[in-house]
Amino acid sequence: MIDYVLAAAALLTTPLLLTAIGGLINRLGGIVNLGLEAMMLTGAYVALAMSSATQSWLVALLAALAAGGAVGLLFSLAVTRLEANEIVAGVGLNVATAGLIGFILKDYYHSSGTIRLPDVVMLPRIVLPGVAQIPIAGAILSGKDPLTWLSWALVPITAFVLSRTRAGLRLRAAGAAREAATALGLRPLAIRDASTIVAGALAGLAGAQLSIGVVGVFSVGMSGGRAFIALAAFYFGRNRPGLTAVGAALFGLFDAIQIYLQGRGVAPELMQMLPYIVVLVVLTAIGVGERKRRLLQGV
């Protein structure tokens, strides 16, 4: 049972984590990206279409990455150059993208709900010989797709880049103090755009994980609000990749637990609330703890 739950939790966490890391980078750069859902959905569609067309999961991933990044750039330009309100632009982008993809499905595939395409190559599952048989560790580590590995690798990489590299410091400067960054000769708007492209690209990969990592079909409702869970994760993660990952993983874990317990006859209405409640409780506890520490330091 534990093995199953952990294996499922790892898969359910991947799209949340990828999107949350991107959103975090974007937020540090000064943009709260509410359009991540659109970028995820775009990535999911493009990955499936490209996988079917080329029979290469790698090409499909690169295409999803590029498509997500392109939608991200569009959104960013609207916010940074046209000074559109980021909340309105983000929500508007989600609606518009779902509409546009719906139109493509209808016009091209004569379908407006779900599409299945021929010859789709799914992401490979990396089985680790030796590890696969070990209980718990095997379930968490073995049999995962490359994006799951990438998402976790990005946690320390992002933390390092943000705190220890010139690019990370410039990003934070562009987000926290635009005038000061300009005075230093940086181009804060271009930096913001770059951070949104990264966020869009990661959300695009998250979408690809859903369409060619898990099921091999595309559905207009596929992103299922996951970008908003990711948003909660990076918001409460307070711009720290590690804590953000904890938020995403907690949600993934309790989503897996609720799925599992439902099959055992626990009231479904209660179970479906579980992941949300746990994330709220844990993040509130973290918030309270931080506040206390700050108060103590102040004294």
Place this chain on the structure above:
Amino acid sequence: MALGLVASAAWAADKAPVALIIAQGGLGDQSYNDLADKGFKKALGETKLEGKEVESKDVVAQGENMLRRAADGGFGLIVDLEYSHGDAVKTVAKDYPKVDFSILNLVEPGANVASVLFKEQEGSYLAGALAAMVASDPKIKGIGPKPIIGVIGGTKSAGIDKFIAGYIQGAHDVDPKVEVKVAYSNNFGDPAIGHQMAKAMFDEGASIVYQVAGGTGIGVIQAAKETGHYAIGVDTDQDALAKGHVLTSMIKRTDLAVETVIKDYAEDKFPGGQTVTLGLKEDGVGLSPMTYTKDLIPAADLAKIDEMKKKIIAGEIKVWDVTSQGYPSWWPK
């Protein structure tokens, strides 16, 4: 309008065109909407009536709007497939007494409203009975040691639990010891969640999982194929989605319902103010022909299913209907 006065059954083409309001999930769902659309196109072809499908991105919230626009747009019959449009149909039908309305899966009042109900519980009963028989036979490929089956619903609601109750009853009439796992995805368009939920059930020892969850269910079928177990499809014949891994499909003949209503309208026999009920007897629900699995299933089991079907039609077996009878005492706690 002058033409309308001289119109007769033989000149159906003179009647005002027909609109079909597509439900959530949209065309291309390879399920409910697509099947209804098939019946729609067939009826239009045979009656030579004009007609159009009406879709909206926000079908639920736009119900009344869509109906009014169609009624204003000169349609003479509006067939609504969306379950949440009950109130909207009732309201709009009152304002447009000259337009005929038909709603599926619900009963709404009005002399110009025809309601069509399906006895999904009857088809689901047969699906549950077949699943229980097959799951109790570990000699069949893909069947685990314990007789466990499952069902995944789109939402926890009476409309979905009607299927689930029939499924459980059918399974337990075959063998009360068969365990039936029940879960809900809370979403009709998220195949990734359907996939995870089905895998959880298979992991827990289930051999067959019935999906009553629209697009989410596509993920259930995919999981059955991956793990070498079985899924049961819903609404349309989904057996070909994973050949050999969809044990059967509980087909709901939405096409028949739409076709019948349109033909009746064309022949001036529109059943306004009435409720049409389609069950096993009317061939409105039933199991698929099992094109890819019938060789896997012992002939004795199939014969038994046929016998059960006859008993239900004869009224010897009464299948529980959650929508009219509420929840049975044996509903899983």
